[in-house]
Amino acid sequence: MTPRTAGIADGPGRPLDPRTVRTRQAALAAVRELLVESGLSGVTHVTVAARSGVGRSTLYRYWPDVPSMVSDVIAELRVAITPAPSGDLATDLVTLLNGTREMLHHPASERAMRALIERAGIDPAYTDLQSQLHAAGAAVIEQFLQAGIKRGDVPDDLDVELAVAQLAGPLFYQRLLADGEVSAEMVTKVVDAWIQVYAPGRGEGGS
Known part of the structure; x- marks a missing residue:
């Protein structure tokens, strides 16, 4: 977005x-x-x-x-943290999710996302905004995964939607639900665990 x-x-x-x-x-x-x-x-x-x-x-x-003002604030932050692809899936996923980690700890975007979770269930405008932001964030990860599929890094029958949840989900849970810190080490572990299942032999992400 x-x-x-x-x-x-x-x-x-x-x-x-x-x-x-x-x-x-x-x-x-x-x-x-x-x-x-x-x-x-x-x-x-x-x-x-x-x-x-x-x-x-x-x-x-x-x-x-x-909601439209909040949407643009989050969109600007997301554009700023989206990396250029390097051509290596593990490296790209670590870099991309570290950008997500920054967003989750950025005071403005974190407060906005917490408010979205609270209001989405009761205000249709925020429900729509939450859906739009989720779709935009997922689309960025999907682009990197699709590039990995084309290179043969991961199987071409990869469930991309599930992969997005497996990669980004732990970060959002840790920060917005468990109220814990998302560290760079955690990001690398999440990517490494995913790579070991879906792209064995590709090596450890970010190491």
Whole structure:
């Protein structure tokens, strides 16, 4: 998932105005700060406008509701941590999941994800947002796995959806449900255990 305002143009055939970029950056920086300070309840169009200096009408034009603002904050962080493929599946999975580990410990994204878990069951807007973010995160892992299948690193009948759960699931459980730390060592162990089952002989991930 890419931030929804990333490709907004100022008009047909016209590139994004640098002022629009600055406005967007200021608004999302304010959202991140407010998430850290007050959690999801502290993020409103009023508070973001006051913190960023961006007018509420502009905020509503780019982000009609709070979930869309939170979505873009998480999407920006995910884009920043997504690595370029190296061509080695174990290395790529370790690098990718270490990015997920960073997101799970980033104050803004962690608070946003905890709030999503809490609200998704009672607010349809957050249910949709949770589904979108899950799909976007899974798609990144799936791309690396599909590349591994094409190279012959793993069997071509690999259950990709199950593999995503086996790789990312332990990290989300450890941080968001068990409230524990996700260490780089844990990431390597998760990948190594998965590689030993599905790609034996490939060696230990990240070592």
